[in-house]
Amino acid sequence: QWVYVNGEHVLKDDAKVSVYDHGFLYGDGVFEGIRVYNGNVYRLDEHLQRLYESAQSIMLTIPHTKEELTDIIVQTLQKNKYRDAYIRLVISRGKGNLGLDPFTCGQPGVIVIAEQLALFPKKLYETGLEIITVASRRNRPDVLSPKVKSLNYLNNILVKIEASLAGVSEALMLNDQGYVAEGSADNVFIIKGNTIKTPPGYLGALEGITRNAIVEIARAQGYNMVEEPFTRHDVYVADEVFLTGTAAEVIAVVKVDGRVIGNGAPGEHTNKLLKSFREKVVEEGVK
Ligand code: PLP
Incomplete structure (x- = not known):
């Protein structure tokens, strides 16, 4: 299973983020859960809109356009050969120092995980x-x-x-x-x-x-x-x-x-x- 982490696709077990990422240290970041049905990403525009509004609200700049994020999602699905999947799209504040200040963080983290998961039996x-x-x-x-x-x-x-x-x-x-x-x-x-x-x-x-x-x-x-x-x-x-x-x-x-x-x-x-x-x-x- 392939996961997109900050610019590259890596195998699930090799997918790693820094312990200094404020997403990890403080829960500082935003995310979306998105479904893919029969190869079609369901209401992607609405999910991306909500993601960008969440980010805007917490003063987090997503380092991609909506089109680029769409491409990353599609590539992740293709790499995994999934036609039905649950996608987790995560934008974290990125690597900073140990203090709370988000302005110490460099590039925001971008992660896309695709899984074949069902919430309830x-x-x-x-x-x-x-x-x-x-x-x-x-x-x-x-x-x-x-x-x-x-x-x-x-x-x-x-x-x-x-x-x-x-x-x-x-x-x-x-x-x-x-x-x-x-x-x-x-x-x-x-x-x-x-x-x-x-x-x-x-x-x-x-x-x-x-x-x-x-x-x-x-x-x-x-x-x-x-x-x-x-x-x-x-x-x-x-x-x-x-x-x-x-x-x-x-x-x-x-x-x-x-x-x-x-x-x-x-x-x-x-x-x-x-x-x-x-x-x-x-x-x-x-x-
Ligand atoms: N409420 C909360 C707190 C959630 O995390 C979610 C999941 O995304 C929902 C509601 C349902 O929203 P959606 O239908 O966009 O998945």
Whole structure:
């Protein structure tokens, strides 16, 4: 397996970065997770846009144009002969001294990893997930915007730890006011009747690319699709709940904090949205 590291493709085991890279020392950098379906990179423009905006927000200059990054991604896929893959694109602050100051860093690091990975086992798409809500809160948008997909994922890792200790594979984070924000690496949707809700970005959710695709699909299918704040109570009494993300795609949630959602199996609307999403990803990809 070939990995792109700072200008060259090297074998996975030879892929190395400096211990002085501030991406390693401080989580100083930005990243994207991108899917490739049947040789097409899904919504690459949107991912690159989000990457450049994340970088702009933390004053990190990406040392490539979007076209160059696209070429690097395509070359990495070709080198690995992958037609279906998950891509991790990482831009780190680069090598500096031990202090926090990012202005001591030289050239930003650029890494592209392509893997054939599935986030959840196939069976979970049939049975649905059991999740919990956790004590860890989403950081406030006025402190560090959740729109910045930074390398600093400690918040999300604490969520994952709480989930694992509780024996479940995913959990929901609330924001500082107690509204539902999102999962550790996915967005959340609830369905009641013909209305589908997902938390608005200002509450502290990353504006996921899968989330946006599902919002478009739901609107096209005639659902009353709204971005509105909601609480844990609304999740508990929903007909259906599901999560979305690049790695997870669309996955049903059937139990939240011990409360059974609907009839305890993935609901018809969730299944319909997942089916439409999977049909669309193949049509939409960029070659
Ligand atoms: N929320 C967080 C915190 C994430 O890390 C991700 C993953 O990228 C998502 C949501 C889902 O976003 P996307 O659909 O763009 O993968």
